[in-house]
Amino acid sequence: MPILVVYNPVCGDCTAEHFFNTHVIPRLHTANRIPTEIIRTRASGDAGIETLRFLNRHKKDVTVVLGSGDGTLHEIVNHLAFTTDVEDDRAIHFVLVPCGTANALYASLFRPAPLEETVAYRLRSLEAFLSASTPRLLTLSLTFTSDPLGSHRALHAAILKDSEKLRKEIPGIERFKVAAQQNITKWYASHVKLLPIPSSGVVLTYDPEKGDFVPFGSDENGSALDVHGPFAYFLSTMNVDRLEPEFRINPMVSKSPPTGASMDVIMVRPQRDPTFTVDTPKAREKFAEKTVAVLTTAYQDGIHINLRYSLNGDISGGGGNTVVECFRATDAPQG
Numbered sequence: 001m002p003i004l005v006v007y008n009p010v011c012g013d014c015t016a017e018h019f020f021n022t023h024v025i026p027r028l029h030t031a032n033r034i035p036t037e038i039i040r041t042r043a044s045g046d047a048g049i050e051t052l053r054f055l056n057r058h059k060k061d062v063t064v065v066l067g068s069g070d071g072t073l074h075e076i077v078n079h080l081a082f083t084t085d086v087e088d089d090r091a092i093h094f095v096l097v098p099c100g101t102a103n104a105l106y107a108s109l110f111r112p113a114p115l116e117e118t119v120a121y122r123l124r125s126l127e128a129f130l131s132a133s134t135p136r137l138l139t140l141s142l143t144f145t146s147d148p149l150g151s152h153r154a155l156h157a158a159i160l161k162d163s164e165k166l167r168k169e170i171p172g173i174e175r176f177k178v179a180a181q182q183n184i185t186k187w188y189a190s191h192v193k194l195l196p197i198p199s200s201g202v203v204l205t206y207d208p209e210k211g212d213f214v215p216f217g218s219d220e221n222g223s224a225l226d227v228h229g230p231f232a233y234f235l236s237t238m239n240v241d242r243l244e245p246e247f248r249i250n251p252m253v254s255k256s257p258p259t260g261a262s263m264d265v266i267m268v269r270p271q272r273d274p275t276f277t278v279d280t281p282k283a284r285e286k287f288a289e290k291t292v293a294v295l296t297t298a299y300q301d302g303i304h305i306n307l308r309y310s311l312n313g314d315i316s317g318g319g320g321n322t323v324v325e326c327f328r329a330t331d332a333p334q335g
Contacts (some may be wrong), residue, residue, distance in 0.1 A: 002036040002058040003028070006047055006076075007067030009040055013171050016067045016099035023119060024067065024097055024126060031130040035065070047072045048079025055080075061091040065126065069100015081142060093137065095129045098122055101173055108240040108253070109138065141238045141263075158183040173244055180295075184288040187230040187270060187279070194329035195225040197262045206326035209304040212256055213328050225329070232280070232291050233268035235322075241302070249295075251302030252326060265327045266295070266305075272321045273323065275313030290315060295322050 005025065017040065027300040028035055036058070039050045047068070053060060066073060073094070080092070098106040099122075110124045128136065163179040170178060194203045203225045204213035216225055241253035250264050258264065270276055270287045277283070294315060297304040309320040 001093075002054070002060065003033060003056045003065060004051065004062060005035040005038040005065045005067075006050065006072075007040060007097075008069075008072045011067075011069045011072060012100045016097075018120070019097070019099060020067050023123060024065065027123065027126060027130070028065070033130060045075065045079075048076045051076050052079060052083060055090065059129070061093070063095060063129070065091045065095045065097065065129075067097040067099045069098070070102065070104050071100065073105065073334065077142065083175075091156070093129075097124045098278065101171070102176070102244045104240045104243045107245040108242055112245060141258075158186065169193075169197045176244070180292075184291060185281075185284040186324070187232055187284060188234065189230045191228040192265070194225040194227060194265065194327055197260065197328065197330050199260045199262075203329040206252060206305055206322075206328075208308065208322060213326075214328070225327070227235070227267070227269075227325075229263070230270060231267055232270050233266070233295065235266045236263050237266065238263045242298075246299050248302035249298050249304075250326065251305065252328075258328060262328050262332050263331065265325075267325050267327075268323065269325065272323070272325075273313055274309055274311055274320060285292060292324070 005028070006022045007016045007024075025035065025038070030052070037054060039046070039054075041047050047066075051064060054064075061081055064076070066076070069328075073096070090287070096106050106125070110121070112121050114313075140312045159176055159179045163175045169175075196202050197204065202215040202216070202223045205216040206212070207214045224290075235249065235254060238258070241250050242248040250266055252264060268291060270284075271285065273290070282330065287306070292315075294304050295309055297307065305322070305326050307315050307322050307323045309323060311320060315323055
């Protein structure tokens with residue numbers, strides 16, 4: 001099977017090239033898996049363009065050994081998804097080498113073991129590819145999001161956008177926390193229609209008492225669900241349960257893996273707080289303290305999805321409305 005090696009030299013802390021030259025490429029040669037081609041990306045868009053060119057030169061299944069963060073992988077997938085030049089029955093196998101800042105997908109698939117040496121951890125996907133006669137393959141799901149008005153630029157998207165401005169100043173994961181503080185008092189007025197999962201015909205919602213998803217009530221459109229903002233936080237996830245190695249934003253991806261055409265949506269809506277009365281700058285600042293406190297518990301193995309409001313607006317493990325809502329729905333009409 002042809003092997004394409006692609007690495008992004010400016011992702012994360014800019015050490016991908018050194019890591020590949022020191023560890024990845026020598027290991028491939030030792031295992032007699034000589035790369036067919038090695039690509040060092042030079043500009044935004046290179047990874048997707050070069051991967052497509054490689055596919056067009058090799059009309060068969062291929063393996064891509066990718067050294068990057070989530071952004072470069074996303075770039076490749078987007079480029080391939082929106083081209084008509086790739087044969088539908090082609091298998092593209094990705095071997096991930098985490099070189100980015102957060103590496104959400106890698107951290108979700110390969111969780112660090114206690115005291116595991118850093119280099120060994122970063123090579124786990126590569127070693128799985130090299131050591132098994134028939135490597136265990138995981139299928140990744142794709143979803144298409146269309147938001148032409150930019151109305152769903154809630155907290156998570158704002159963090160990603162603004163954290164890029166901090167990359168040179170703060171190359172590590174701390175820049176996400178700085179960007180969060182810059183956006184924490186912003187709310188986003190919008191609404192989302194969640195469509196029923198084809199296999200069950202309903203939208204599911206997480207129930208802390210059951211510790212699992214349960215059917216949500218239907219609206220006038222059948223089993224679709226309209227959810228209205230404002231939103232303080234909004235995120236859809238499919239393949240990952242965390243956005244950083246320890247920030248487990250959606251533990252249900254691993255606790256109750258989705259099946260079929262579905263995705264999970266995580267949201268925080270300020271108006272669920274029983275003490276909410278009117279949208280003012282002071283009210284946003286006060287709610288921001290709760291948002292920080294709740295989302296911080298995502299670092300505690302994702303316990304934030306179990307937190308609820310008391311009648312006086314305090315946050316605890318039981319009582320009233322959940323602070324964080326977690327839905328499982330589909331991303332497109334079926335049929």
